Amino acid sequence: MAENDGRLPIPCEPLASLPSVRGAERVTLSLPIRWNGSDLSRFCFVHAADLHLGTRFHGLAMRDEEMARHFAAATRRALERLVDKTIERQASFLLIAGDIYDGEWRDAAAGLHFAAQMARLDRAGIKVVTLRGNHDAASVVRGRITLPDNVVELATARPQTIEMDELRVAVHGQGFADRSCAENLATRYPSPKAGFFNIGLLHTSLDGRPGHGSYAPCTPVDLEARGYDYWALGHIHEFEVVRRSDPMIVYPGNLQGRSIREKGPKGAVLITVEDGRIVGEPERLLVDAGQFAEVQLSIDGIEEMHDLWLALSELCAHEPAAVEGALHAMRIVLTGQGPLHGPLVAMGNTERVAEAQAAADRKRGDVRIEKVKLRTRPSARPAADNEDMASLDDHLSAVAEDPAVKERLRAALEQIGARMTAGVGQFSEQDVEALLLEGLATAQQRVDRGD
Ligand SMILES: [Mn+2]
Known part of the structure; x- marks a missing residue:
């Protein structure tokens, strides 16, 4: 495209202000x-x-x-x-x-x-x-x-x-x-x-x-x-x-x-x-000066927290670099099933974000962790050894599978969404599922700790 080269410095004629024409088609x-x-x-x-x-x-x-x-x-x-x-x-x-x-x-x-x-x-x-x-x-x-x-x-x-x-x-x-x-x-x-x-x-x-x-x-x-x-x-x-x-x-x-x-x-x-x-x-x-990115990491087969953060470091290293001076706002979604589920729930959001940030910082300087989302599940639990625990397990699984519970969760999410002026995207089945799992995991942790 060199056709517009050599523009003469002729000032543009000012535009007439917009005429207010009523009833005109065009x-x-x-x-x-x-x-x-x-x-x-x-x-x-x-x-x-x-x-x-x-x-x-x-x-x-x-x-x-x-x-x-x-x-x-x-x-x-x-x-x-x-x-x-x-x-x-x-x-x-x-x-x-x-x-x-x-x-x-x-x-x-x-x-x-x-x-x-x-x-x-x-x-x-x-x-x-x-x-x-x-x-x-x-x-x-x-x-x-x-x-x-x-x-x-x-x-x-x-x-x-x-x-x-x-x-x-x-x-x-x-x-x-x-x-x-x-x-x-x-x-x-x-x-x-x-x-x-x-x-x-x-x-x-x-x-x-x-x-x-x-x-x-x-x-x-x-x-x-x-x-x-x-x-x-x-x-x-x-x-x-x-x-x-x-x-x-x-x-x-x-x-x-x-x-x-x-x-x-x-x-x-x-x-x-x-x-x-x-x-x-x-x-x-x-032309953007910062991007949002999402990285998913499964806890399947990972036994130690230290290994999880190492794996996250590696993942962050492979995300494409942002342009000069730009920043990646990165959301981490943890998925899968295993022994790290409980400790991840227990450590709380602030600490999870800090650990994820430290993991990213080990490999690069242009990533900022936006959020760490938990979509993990606990390891399959051994059969409960007493009647109370057995009935709690039964109760929690029943809740997890109850369509009415999911429906109420979805309705609550939509109410929150309607109040957000910027609007939110539609909530997926996965979002509802994740929220439910997080709730159940918290309940289970509390019982296990005797809260
Ligand atoms: Mn618009």
């Missing part, structure tokens, strides 16, 4: 791009979504304040890296498909940071088209700072089209007015502009994704029916090419993982267009 705005006189039949653009600037990391802060600070800074750093890469790759424009902010601003810091990064793009002659998602819907985030003229935010009342005539690109989209959006916005998007490369920008849960509520629901068939070339989606925090072609439909994922539910590398995608057609696959631009 509002078209022309977005002048800085044209350098070279062949513009090939260009590239960057598609990002779900920046969630201002995320609070409450849960993480309760366990590890330093790690919460690191990830709060990482959400800002990820945006800086996105801007670095967008300039480096000489993209013609950047699309942000909603949820720039995690919620209403506590102060101007998040808005100022976004404005400063957009200004860097402005100075490089790169346009930005954004819209509001459920987290930063017009009624949710009221804070505002005047953004540089290269940034256009699409309307929330009706679909709007941004045309970049020099590139022959039209971007169609509509943002969220409110946090919830049960309407299918996509079906109202305008017809494609003939002779242009048409892009649909949309914040949506599509026809449902596990662990996500329904926002601006629609199906890939609805999107296909619009006749566009590319759909730049936002909302789902996992990178996904929903469809490879006719049209290509992509979720870039969020810019920065924020919890163990958002594992692995995060970033945006770079799309290259030549003669009005997409060339190749979306290229991931990874």
